[in-house]
Amino acid sequence: METTNLHAAMLCSPGMGHLIPVLELGKRLLTNHSLHVTILVVTTPASSGQAHLLLQTDTGSTQPNIIELPPVDISCLITPTTKVVTQLCIIMREARPAIRSALSNMDPQPTIFVADHFGTESFEIAEELRIPKYTYVPSTAWFTALTSYCPVLDKEIAGQYVDRTETLRIPGCRPVRPEDVVDPMLDRTDQQYYEYLRIGVEFSLSDGILLNTWEDLERKSLEALRGHEILKTPVYAIGPFTKPVEPDGLNTELLEWLEYQPGQSVIFVSFGSGGTLSAEQITELAWGLELSQQRFIWVVRPPIDGHADAAFFKSSDGPDDTHQESNFLPDGFLARTHKVGMVVPMWAPQMRILTHPSVGGFLSHCGWNSTLESLTNGVPIVAWPLYAEQRMNAVVLTEELGVALRTEVLPTKKVVGRREVEKLVRGVLEGGKGMRERAKEVRESGKNALRKGGSSYNSLCELIRDCQNLLNSKDPSNSTNI
Numbered sequence: 001m002e003t004t005n006l007h008a009a010m011l012c013s014p015g016m017g018h019l020i021p022v023l024e025l026g027k028r029l030l031t032n033h034s035l036h037v038t039i040l041v042v043t044t045p046a047s048s049g050q051a052h053l054l055l056q057t058d059t060g061s062t063q064p065n066i067i068e069l070p071p072v073d074i075s076c077l078i079t080p081t082t083k084v085v086t087q088l089c090i091i092m093r094e095a096r097p098a099i100r101s102a103l104s105n106m107d108p109q110p111t112i113f114v115a116d117h118f119g120t121e122s123f124e125i126a127e128e129l130r131i132p133k134y135t136y137v138p139s140t141a142w143f144t145a146l147t148s149y150c151p152v153l154d155k156e157i158a159g160q161y162v163d164r165t166e167t168l169r170i171p172g173c174r175p176v177r178p179e180d181v182v183d184p185m186l187d188r189t190d191q192q193y194y195e196y197l198r199i200g201v202e203f204s205l206s207d208g209i210l211l212n213t214w215e216d217l218e219r220k221s222l223e224a225l226r227g228h229e230i231l232k233t234p235v236y237a238i239g240p241f242t243k244p245v246e247p248d249g250l251n252t253e254l255l256e257w258l259e260y261q262p263g264q265s266v267i268f269v270s271f272g273s274g275g276t277l278s279a280e281q282i283t284e285l286a287w288g289l290e291l292s293q294q295r296f297i298w299v300v301r302p303p304i305d306g307h308a309d310a311a312f313f314k315s316s317d318g319p320d321d322t323h324q325e326s327n328f329l330p331d332g333f334l335a336r337t338h339k340v341g342m343v344v345p346m347w348a349p350q351m352r353i354l355t356h357p358s359v360g361g362f363l364s365h366c367g368w369n370s371t372l373e374s375l376t377n378g379v380p381i382v383a384w385p386l387y388a389e390q391r392m393n394a395v396v397l398t399e400e401l402g403v404a405l406r407t408e409v410l411p412t413k414k415v416v417g418r419r420e421v422e423k424l425v426r427g428v429l430e431g432g433k434g435m436r437e438r439a440k441e442v443r444e445s446g447k448n449a450l451r452k453g454g455s456s457y458n459s460l461c462e463l464i465r466d467c468q469n470l471l472n473s474k475d476p477s478n479s480t481n482i
């Protein structure tokens with residue numbers, strides 16, 4: 001193992017989908033590469049305590065040092081229509097004084113700064129401290145390419161992207177269909193579009209970009225990113241990092257039930273940390289599951305019409321018993337399905353479920369963490385993208401990797417009817433052999449990438465070497481042995 005006296009200060013924006021991959025990278029830097037690691041977690045009134053909750057349930061490894069910054073209250077800076085991406089950007093902007101103070105007071109002083117993609121405005125603090133600064137994008141190379149290239153598209157293309165009939169071309173990458181663009185590109189007049197453009201520009205200011213993907217999974221997009229037409233910054237594919245399996249003792253009834261189900265017979269239905277469905281969609285999904293006559297575990301949240309990401313800033317660290325599922329599920333659904341299905345309010349131990357041999361499919365919103373958790377367990381997917389970059393992830397899963405089925409029309413455009421749900425659920429559980437084989441190949445390729453000598457392991461070693469060289473060039477007295 002390499003030894004180093006580097007101290008990585010990592011910055012994480014609110015939300016479990018951001019915290020989990022930052023924490024996993026931090027643990028990897030600490031245990032495999034002997035870095036000193038401190039994670040700054042920006043919190044909101046709803047998310048505070050999430051990092052410690054995650055760490056408490058993760059007893060398996062040495063832990064990085066965690067500093068939860070005081071919750072940022074932006075209620076006077078937003079309106080009820082302010083989009084999630086804008087809110088995240090405002091929170092990260094407002095958190096800068098606390099970030100500056102935490103970084104300046106660290107002992108030992110940080111020698112590397114790694115911010116997730118919402119934290120790039122804090123690069124100015126790394127510059128003040130004269131330390132290298134890196135962006136960590138806990139998603140795909142393809143998404144990173146679109147984000148980095150969007151400032152160019154912005155100059156070349158007039159009108160709304162979604163009104164185009166032609167695809168959006170990114171040099172060397174799969175083109176993006178207008179309907180699959182990330183949420184901030186849906187409306188070029190909204191503030192979140194300008195925030196997104198800024199993030200794309202700031203990617204190129206970093207000393208390197210770390211991605212939670214790996215060479216064999218996204219060879220073409222990674223080559224394109226390194227081809228200097230999109231970005232001039234080094235790119236390190238270091239994943240797949242996924243959270244560890246949750247400990248025993250959580251949801252014991254659910255896990256006991258799972259024990260008695262036949263192998264690969266259960267579909268897990270969940271929409272990440274913040275996904276919600278409309279009342280009509282919940283009804284159709286419930287009927288579809290029932291009609292399929294397949295076994296299921298469904299993480300159910302109360303309906304919120306109009307905003308698929310409405311629960312993003314809500315606390316997601318445990319069940320919320322103020323909502324009775326029977327109020328928004330079809331009459332008699334729970335009674336009729338109680339032998340084949342389990343309904344879990346709000347939150348479930350996802351990794352424990354996905355690693356269980358009884359689970360044979362995952363109906364997922366295609367958040368990148370959920371995607372990786374499914375793929376690293378060889379579980380095929382029903383792709384049900386809702387927001388953020390999830391439509392692009394669904395394309396990777398269905399059209400590139402062949403490990404997923406998808407709805408005929410995007411679920412954000414039209415309610416997916418019960419008969420289609422029935423077909424998809426049956427399709428992934430009963431007819432999913434080819435997809436399952438491919439998912440298993442992806443699982444093996446991900447394992448190999450992380451092994452000592454694998455592409456992701458080597459990429460992280462390369463990052464540490466490059467960073468050390470940068471540090472030495474900024475201040476030769478920093479010189480350390482690696």
Ligand SMILES: O=c1ccn([C@@H]2O[C@H](COP(=O)(O)OP(=O)(O)O[C@H]3O[C@H](CO)[C@@H](O)[C@H](O)[C@H]3O)[C@@H](O)[C@H]2O)c(=O)[nH]1
Pocket residue numbers: 015016017018020138139243270271272273274275299346347348349350351366367368369370371373387388389390
């Ligand atoms: O009941 C639940 C629901 C979620 N999770 C965990 O929460 C995480 C959710 O992450 P992800 O699947 O990536 O979804 P989001 O929370 O929606 O993630 C946001 O961040 C991701 C990384 O940038 C993006 O890919 C997504 O589109 C964006 O919505 C995963 O580790 C899940 O295992 C649970 O443990 N139990």
